[in-house]
Amino acid sequence: MAKAKLNQPITLAGVTVPPGERTIIDLEVAQLYTHSPLGTPIEVVNGKYAGPVLLVSAAIHGDELNGVEAVRQLLNQIKPERLKGVLIAVPVVNVFGFVHKSRYLPDRRDLNRCFPGSERGSIASRLAYQFLNQVVKHCTHIIDLHTGALHRSNLPQIRANLANPATDEMVRAFAAPIIIDAELRDGSLRAVAESLDIPTITYEGGEALRFDSLAIGAAVNGILGVMRELGMIRKTRRKGLINPVIARSTSWVRANENGIVRSQVQLGDSVTKGQILAYVSAPLGLNEGTIEAPKSGVVIGQLTLPLVNEGDAVFNLAYFEEEDEHVVEQVGHLIDEVNEGLGDEALRIGIPSRPYDEM
Numbered sequence: 001m002a003k004a005k006l007n008q009p010i011t012l013a014g015v016t017v018p019p020g021e022r023t024i025i026d027l028e029v030a031q032l033y034t035h036s037p038l039g040t041p042i043e044v045v046n047g048k049y050a051g052p053v054l055l056v057s058a059a060i061h062g063d064e065l066n067g068v069e070a071v072r073q074l075l076n077q078i079k080p081e082r083l084k085g086v087l088i089a090v091p092v093v094n095v096f097g098f099v100h101k102s103r104y105l106p107d108r109r110d111l112n113r114c115f116p117g118s119e120r121g122s123i124a125s126r127l128a129y130q131f132l133n134q135v136v137k138h139c140t141h142i143i144d145l146h147t148g149a150l151h152r153s154n155l156p157q158i159r160a161n162l163a164n165p166a167t168d169e170m171v172r173a174f175a176a177p178i179i180i181d182a183e184l185r186d187g188s189l190r191a192v193a194e195s196l197d198i199p200t201i202t203y204e205g206g207e208a209l210r211f212d213s214l215a216i217g218a219a220v221n222g223i224l225g226v227m228r229e230l231g232m233i234r235k236t237r238r239k240g241l242i243n244p245v246i247a248r249s250t251s252w253v254r255a256n257e258n259g260i261v262r263s264q265v266q267l268g269d270s271v272t273k274g275q276i277l278a279y280v281s282a283p284l285g286l287n288e289g290t291i292e293a294p295k296s297g298v299v300i301g302q303l304t305l306p307l308v309n310e311g312d313a314v315f316n317l318a319y320f321e322e323e324d325e326h327v328v329e330q331v332g333h334l335i336d337e338v339n340e341g342l343g344d345e346a347l348r349i350g351i352p353s354r355p356y357d358e359m
């Protein structure tokens with residue numbers, strides 16, 4: 001077998017990391033009106049051997065925490081002396097939002113709509129600009145970690161542009177049970193990176209401001225799967241064998257009255273057309289109504305707050321060419337795979353190690 005090629009130093013934001021070493025870099029973004037600088041912490045693990053440059057980013061939306069924990073667990077598992085290529089880990093891109101436990105930057109700017117940004121713009125625009133030019137442009141592949149919004153939880157799923165073969169390869173290797181072939185949204189990291197020909201996948205799992213063991217475990221396993229596929233770490237046979245299924249379409253089912261919601265289904269359930277997904281009633285129990293499935297599909301997103309106004313989105317359903325039972329089976333494989341890996345690590349972050357037994 002040919003000997004692996006040795007790696008080169010990498011320079012990011014003016015800091016050079018030699019091969020076989022790891023370094024923490026503070027990317028300076030802007031000055032706050034308190035006179036303190038606003039920066040983004042980055043850990044660069046430069047492998048001893050040459051290979052791809054993978055960026056794993058989380059908390060572009062400052063209140064989305066599962067990815068932050070996934071990056072921490074990932075960093076514990078990667079050794080620069082064994083790594084081929086470079087892992088650039090950015091657990092908290094939007095530090096301002098993270099501190100405020102908010103999705104946004106000042107002026108309620110959404111960072112994931114601000115790319116490519118500008119050098120002299122608002123803080124969000126400057127952060128987008130610096131992150132793009134000092135970090136993203138050095139990368140050959142990107143995995144961007146997200147969660148559902150506040151009070152909305154997502155089943156682990158990948159959004160990506162499957163028309164790009166390199167992106168498709170990453171999606172398959174990540175092996176989240178559900179894939180959504182999503183159009184690129186203007187101003188997002190994924191859109192700007194794909195326009196630079198950097199294959200990028202977006203992972204969604206769990207909800208904002210909460211830890212979800214399944215979402216965190218699926219993210220770590222998925223990233224390691226991509227790193228194996230790209231030849232960055234040693235290939236081991238992955239058990240579980242999740243065979244991701246591409247959704248034909250998705251839609252939100254909305255409440256048709258105001259009230260208190262009693263959900264009858266959970267993430268990963270398959271539902272049939274007309275099935276009652278939830279009961280909605282007034283506090284005194286009068287005027288009970290129902291929310292029903294408009295078509296047969298699988299629940300991939302759900303409101304976790306049991307209070308709704310008429311028109312609020314309550315369930316996100318995905319529809320497939322394949323039998324829904326096949327999709328449910330893949331979700332089962334994911335749960336087994338994550339539960340198997342949830343040992344001491346899960347206990348240390350304070351989450352039950354087998355929370356999804358019922359599913």
Ligand SMILES: [Zn+2]
Nearest residue numbers: 061064146147
């Ligand atoms: Zn997000």
